[in-house]
Amino acid sequence: MNSSSLLSFYMGSKILVGQNALENIYYELNQYDCKRPLCLFSYENSLSAAPLRRALRSTPLVIPFLGIMEKKENISDKEILKIFQENHCDSLIVMGDFNLLNEVKKFRYSEEISNQKRKIPLFVLVSPSYDQRHHIDEIQQENTVTRDPKLAPDALFIDSRLLLKSPRKKDWQWTAAAALSMCCQVLSQSPLHPATKALALSILPLLRQLLKESSLKKKLILACQAFVLGKIALSNLPHLPNSITPQDVNSEKDFFLHHQREFLQNLHQMNFSQKRAHQALHLLEPSLLKKNKDVESWKELVQQISSQLLQKKKMTLGKKNLSIPPYFEFISPVHLLAGENALETIGEQLLLKGASRPMILSSRTVEKNGLIKLIQNHFPQKVSLGALDTDIPADSDIETVKRLAKLYTEQQCDSLVAIGGGSVIDTAKGVNIAVSLPCQDFDITPYAGAGMVKQPLKPLLVAPTTSGSGSEATIVAVIANHQLSQKLLFTSPFLLPHVAICDPRLTYSLPAHLTAQTGMDALTHACEAFFCLAHNPISDTLALEAIKKISEYLAIAVATPEDCKARLEMSVASTLAGVAFSNSMVGMAHTLGHAVGAITQIPHGTCMSILLPYALAYNTSKEPHRIGFLLNPLKGEKITSETPEKQRPQAVVNAINALNQKLNRLTQGKHYLCFQEVQDRDGKNLCQWEQLSKIALKSQGDGSIFYNPQELSYKDALMVLEAAYKGETLKVQ
Amino acid sequence: MKIQKNIKPSLRGFRSFYVSVMLWFVGRALQGISHIDDEVQKELQENFPEGVVIAMGVEPLASGEVKMPALYVKKVGGRFLKFLGCCPPAEVPQLTISFKSLAAAMRVFTFQEKTTEAQAYDRFITDGPLTPALAFVRILNRVEITLLPRFIAQKAVRRYEKLPHKHLNRIRLYIKTLFPTKEVL
Numbered sequence A: 001m002n003s004s005s006l007l008s009f010y011m012g013s014k015i016l017v018g019q020n021a022l023e024n025i026y027y028e029l030n031q032y033d034c035k036r037p038l039c040l041f042s043y044e045n046s047l048s049a050a051p052l053r054r055a056l057r058s059t060p061l062v063i064p065f066l067g068i069m070e071k072k073e074n075i076s077d078k079e080i081l082k083i084f085q086e087n088h089c090d091s092l093i094v095m096g097d098f099n100l101l102n103e104v105k106k107f108r109y110s111e112e113i114s115n116q117k118r119k120i121p122l123f124v125l126v127s128p129s130y131d132q133r134h135h136i137d138e139i140q141q142e143n144t145v146t147r148d149p150k151l152a153p154d155a156l157f158i159d160s161r162l163l164l165k166s167p168r169k170k171d172w173q174w175t176a177a178a179a180l181s182m183c184c185q186v187l188s189q190s191p192l193h194p195a196t197k198a199l200a201l202s203i204l205p206l207l208r209q210l211l212k213e214s215s216l217k218k219k220l221i222l223a224c225q226a227f228v229l230g231k232i233a234l235s236n237l238p239h240l241p242n243s244i245t246p247q248d249v250n251s252e253k254d255f256f257l258h259h260q261r262e263f264l265q266n267l268h269q270m271n272f273s274q275k276r277a278h279q280a281l282h283l284l285e286p287s288l289l290k291k292n293k294d295v296e297s298w299k300e301l302v303q304q305i306s307s308q309l310l311q312k313k314k315m316t317l318g319k320k321n322l323s324i325p326p327y328f329e330f331i332s333p334v335h336l337l338a339g340e341n342a343l344e345t346i347g348e349q350l351l352l353k354g355a356s357r358p359m360i361l362s363s364r365t366v367e368k369n370g371l372i373k374l375i376q377n378h379f380p381q382k383v384s385l386g387a388l389d390t391d392i393p394a395d396s397d398i399e400t401v402k403r404l405a406k407l408y409t410e411q412q413c414d415s416l417v418a419i420g421g422g423s424v425i426d427t428a429k430g431v432n433i434a435v436s437l438p439c440q441d442f443d444i445t446p447y448a449g450a451g452m453v454k455q456p457l458k459p460l461l462v463a464p465t466t467s468g469s470g471s472e473a474t475i476v477a478v479i480a481n482h483q484l485s486q487k488l489l490f491t492s493p494f495l496l497p498h499v500a501i502c503d504p505r506l507t508y509s510l511p512a513h514l515t516a517q518t519g520m521d522a523l524t525h526a527c528e529a530f531f532c533l534a535h536n537p538i539s540d541t542l543a544l545e546a547i548k549k550i551s552e553y554l555a556i557a558v559a560t561p562e563d564c565k566a567r568l569e570m571s572v573a574s575t576l577a578g579v580a581f582s583n584s585m586v587g588m589a590h591t592l593g594h595a596v597g598a599i600t601q602i603p604h605g606t607c608m609s610i611l612l613p614y615a616l617a618y619n620t621s622k623e624p625h626r627i628g629f630l631l632n633p634l635k636g637e638k639i640t641s642e643t644p645e646k647q648r649p650q651a652v653v654n655a656i657n658a659l660n661q662k663l664n665r666l667t668q669g670k671h672y673l674c675f676q677e678v679q680d681r682d683g684k685n686l687c688q689w690e691q692l693s694k695i696a697l698k699s700q701g702d703g704s705i706f707y708n709p710q711e712l713s714y715k716d717a718l719m720v721l722e723a724a725y726k727g728e729t730l731k732v733q
Numbered sequence B: 001m002k003i004q005k006n007i008k009p010s011l012r013g014f015r016s017f018y019v020s021v022m023l024w025f026v027g028r029a030l031q032g033i034s035h036i037d038d039e040v041q042k043e044l045q046e047n048f049p050e051g052v053v054i055a056m057g058v059e060p061l062a063s064g065e066v067k068m069p070a071l072y073v074k075k076v077g078g079r080f081l082k083f084l085g086c087c088p089p090a091e092v093p094q095l096t097i098s099f100k101s102l103a104a105a106m107r108v109f110t111f112q113e114k115t116t117e118a119q120a121y122d123r124f125i126t127d128g129p130l131t132p133a134l135a136f137v138r139i140l141n142r143v144e145i146t147l148l149p150r151f152i153a154q155k156a157v158r159r160y161e162k163l164p165h166k167h168l169n170r171i172r173l174y175i176k177t178l179f180p181t182k183e184v185l
Helices: A021-031 A043-057 A079-085 A098-109 A160-164 A170-185 A194-201 A203-212 A214-236 A252-269 A274-290 A295-310 A343-350 A364-368 A371-377 A397-409 A423-435 A512-531 A537-559 A564-586 A588-600 A604-619 A626-629 A631-635 A639-644 A647-665 A691-698 A703-708 A714-726 B014-036 B037-045 B102-111 B117-119 B130-145 B152-157 B165-176
Strands: A005-008 A015-017 A037-041 A063-067 A091-095 A122-125 A138-141 A144-147 A155-158 A327-330 A334-338 A358-364 A387-389 A415-420 A458-464 A476-481 A487-492 A501-502 B005-007 B053-058 B072-075 B079-087 B093-101 B122-125
Touching: A005 A194, A015 A021, A015 A214, A021 A043, A021 A122, A021 A155, A021 B102, A037 A043, A037 A079, A037 A098, A043 A063, A043 A091, A043 A160, A043 B005, A079 A098, A098 A138, A098 A691, A122 B014, A155 A214, A160 A214, A170 A194, A170 A203, A170 A214, A194 A537, A194 A564, A203 A214, A203 A537, A327 A537, A334 A343, A334 A564, A343 A371, A343 A397, A343 A415, A343 A458, A358 A371, A358 A397, A358 A423, A364 A371, A364 B005, A371 A415, A371 B130, A387 A397, A397 A423, A397 A476, A415 A423, A423 A458, A423 A476, A423 A487, A423 A703, A458 A564, A476 B117, A501 A564, A512 A537, A512 A564, A512 A588, A512 A604, A512 A626, A512 A647, A512 B102, A537 A631, A537 A647, A588 A604, A588 A691, A588 A703, A588 A714, A604 A647, A604 A714, A626 A631, A626 A647, A631 A647, A639 B117, A691 A714, A703 B117, A703 B130, B014 B037, B014 B053, B014 B072, B014 B079, B014 B102, B014 B130, B014 B165, B037 B079, B037 B130, B053 B102, B093 B102, B102 B117, B117 B130, B130 B152
Parallel strands: A015 A155, A037 A063, A037 A091, A091 A122, A122 A155, A334 A501, A358 A387, A358 A415, A415 A458, A458 A501, B053 B093
Antiparallel strands: A005 A334, A015 A327, A063 B005, A138 A144, A476 A487, B053 B072, B072 B079, B093 B122
16 A cells, blocks of 8 residues: 555445345435435336335335336436425435436536535435446536536445346346456556455455356346446546546447456456456356357457466465355445545545534644644645544543533534544544534433434544544444443444544554554454454455455554554554444454453453454354455465365464464563453453353343354353463364 | 326235234243243343333334334233233333334244344344343244244254253243233233
8 A cells, every 4th residue: 555645435325235125215214314205217117116116115105206107208307306396305216227317416416405404315226227327426417527425325225126127137247247347447556545445356256156146136136236336446546547438339238348348458457466357257258258249359368368367376265255145235434535644634625525614622642742733734724723622531421522512512613523542533423413413402312322313414524543443434432421320322324424534643652552452453343344244245355455454564563663554554454444344243252352341441452352363263163164264364375275275264263363472572461362361550460260250141231242153152152251261272163 | 297106105915914923923922931931031030121111023113104013022020021912002112123124024034034144134123222132132032942843943043052841842832822821911
């Protein structure tokens, strides 16, 4: 990763993929507090209307439905506006071709609508012909193209029933070819935000799976999924390749042929991902060639490239593909920014979000290091500091939220910037609820619980000062009510920050043992996101990317704290792991770790570094392939290919143990290897053997237990805790 | 261009009927198992406050306009569950487990998906304190293992546990579910 440039990643739409995805539409509407959506579909998708109607009928809402039944009939943005207002609608459900989607986006982008206080949620039902000729965040108006993240739909539904009814259902080859082409185009660009790279790489397992599937339904869903991911990855390139929207292409078929040619050209140019591209090409080759007019010449070209590539070492990472769940959801609307001088862009980002008077919440250390002054000095002319508070307690609480919300209102601020650890970020999320939603005396208690916040909040920018918690990418805020001795849990997608900034300067002052602890916390997030039950193809690649970075840079960041590259990579890895685990959740290392922390006060990072090898060993019986797969990002392709598949899970456990021992040496024993070693500042042991049964019992009430692949009963939890207390190895089954 | 028609909710179908029947049956079985299984009684004693009302059903549970399938149970007598029926009771449920859609509920009640898989695929949402919610899922797993033959129960739970006196308890639970005595009610 090039640390001198500013890298960015943004994915504005939530994606819902798989069986019965459409049935969740009521839940999604409810999240946005929508009661009357307008449903539009185009002529081309008229056959899909029946399953769509059926799915909508199973919601308890009355939904106005408008289908364009004539082939040449068109609807303009003005007409949509008229119908929308006449029917008192509050959101849009659209299944349409290029023209309809373009008009819908124009309608949403029009002055009448975009100036409204409340954004109109747009839910798009993906069809095989979905949005092929332009990008997800793009509209075309009289030969001009406008790109804006605001144009991205709020949710994209990829449901097999709708796809199967489409007249273009047999075009899955073209959709897949276009997806592969986009993947290669993205991978051939440099520099890339690691999340963009991960998104592009997640297309390959989907396409590999596609070729193994025999049912059209599964092929279609995988092709469309890959296509949408390709579009999102491509829209994150700083400069879009012109060839993606060719003006001179007449038919859709030409457009895809164009994609194929580009793919092969890219293959020539690519050096760093040849193996992956070859593997993908090799698998997709028969399908790609099938529809070509000039098959022989294509075949020749492919064979030439293949023979060149085959001279290199064969892929020996195992033939088995990673499993793809029958249904998953992925959401990451946080704009991720990373770079050596990323902090300086906060002012510009505020302006882009329509804010000019931020309130900065931070810690004294950050202020002492002169970083607040630095940010202020780089504010554009239009931006001025509204308020600054560096007096936030370690445990965010309701009273602090009330105090800060009052200050925010008094100083007429319009946005929030949080620079700090988990508590600063959680406090900022709490203040954002208090200042954005109706609250009596800034009391946010009524909004506690799951999904109680149903409206977009004020712009919130965060810059984490630890590389581990991942709270910059999570939908959760934990705020204590000390009067009632309660911890209030707020969960809502609207709590996600608008922008998360990774800047290495924020983590320079983090002591070595804390760098090791938080790094291992991030590694646990990534590993558990990969092997726990709610994994999905996107979180998989994000997690693998994070693991690769952590295994490479954690020890360097601990040994040389001012190594800019290592600090930046760790910061980015932590955010990637945060995005991955907020979508796929965590498992037993967190189940036990939360209970250990609550009873013994051992820091969370220490719990994670001790428990991660045990979690991997314990779950090997259920997920041997996934856990074995982790050897590749941890130790590299060479060692992985030399290790027999059956021995890989044990090798993964050994690799984590070796990393822990290295960190122990680098921190002069401050990075602990088992619970009986952990001491407080006075040298007193924090964890006693007698506490283990209480910890095991408490762990049974932790939510993360749901997502662990293997059942974890009280007896099992006690067994693992006893082994982790003594530092004994748990035998991999 | 005009709106062709309004799509109105139509929730009376086979899926709704099947899920309603299953929820009714599960509600009765929850009540029954709390009278015969010591482990379930222990869970209820340790993890549930007295008088807590638990709701399980399909979203939207608390909608006044349409009636979605649901079950309501209440903890009584320190270690028992009482089935309150399928209509919302006067007490507000403190813990709700609701499937996002009828289709999601169908997948779980036809044993195509395990409870943990359904949670992993975001098929249902839990609102309320977490400790009783997890204990409730463990009780549901015990109901499934006791009531169902092994080959079906294995599809419904994450790890199939061998329970003591399973066959005897199965007969007792079926009797208590289908023909609840006054003491149980």
